[in-house]
Amino acid sequence: MPPAGRVRARRHLDRGGVKAAPFDYLRARSPAEVVETLAADEGAKVIAGGQSLAPLMALRLARPTLLVDIEDLHLDTVAVENDGLRIGAGTTHRTLERHATVAQAAPLLREAASLIGYPAIRVRGTIGGSLAHADPAAELPAALVALGASVVAVGPAGERVIPAADLATGFLTTTLEPTELLVEIRLPAARRGSGAAFCEWAPRAGDFAVAGIAVVVERNPQGVCAAVHAAACGVGSTARDRSEAFAGVIGERHARDSLLRDVAGRFDHELLGLLAARALHRALERAA
């Protein structure tokens, strides 16, 4: 602590500076309490890491009257169960980057998480927050669509499982009900013969990507590409499934130049096409 003499007179909160509008605060103790609170107060909003919500509140683009903090719900477990990976919605991007289970069972999520914002953002920001916020430039929603993930939401009527591809409906808009809390993400664990890559382009490290794409390839036991799943971010109003652009890759073994050119040419967005070819090349190498 500094000596008392160094403590300055407190500036008035509303004079100068950038400050959120007043709100009340509740530390929820259970998902049920979150759901009840959201149902009782339409000005209530859930806060996890707050790395998207806090800036919106500072700029007063969002003005919730009650923040429901879900940190004490400890929704941050990562576990492999019955061949599938289950990730608590409160798991931070930093944990996705560092967790050995994620590195093994979903290396694409590790790569996508490492591209989000800056280290100081990734320490606080969460996977559930990214999905619920539904920024079209966000990496994790695209990665989860490409991986065929689903999300679990808890609401007044109980639990509901939503495919990640059906979650976002538009810019910052999802199919989550105002009374629902996203609690878990479920996805198949990476299989032998699968490979994935996330490629994006941003003007500076940590900026929102102008375009990005997640590509997952699966080789059969003979080494032939049997399936490709892909989803793009930054170029539409939601993370979009773009698997159809990779149909010509099925049955191929190698990322030949002509194959990469063909894939790139299937995208109207020139930069996205280039990134798609790059991600496909990396994914095929990683699946070797």
Next chain:
Amino acid sequence: MKVNVKLEVNADPAEVQVEPRETLLDVVREHLGLTGAHAGCEQGSCGACTVLLDGEPVRSCLVFAVQCENKPVTTIEAFGRPDALHPVMDAFRRHHGLQCGFCTPAMVLTAIALLAENPNPAEDDVRQALAGNLCRCTGYAGIVAAVLDPTARP
């Protein structure tokens, strides 16, 4: 609505009465007088308000103080003294890693956290780690050189 929040700041217990909308930055600067964390953009763009929360760098303008109940907070004031600089600070001084100094406390804290996790970072690791901290004076070359200097290791 005022809320009582207990924190541990630079290894000392602290207790403050805050409005929920007051950020961790407001608490360290205005309640505790620790003015090394700087209020730049106050919307998460510049990184000048970086402090360590649970030992990890965070933007203190993007964390409400009420979210920090019982968490350890470390500010730049925990490191070095004017007559005994922390090794990272001294490397910044020798490599001309600062001019006006506004971004410096946050740069130093971010560098300290990076070196704690990765004692031998490559230049790209340093640039990635510092990417969220804006400096409008130096052009970053001196800052990167300071963090790469082996004598910056604590």
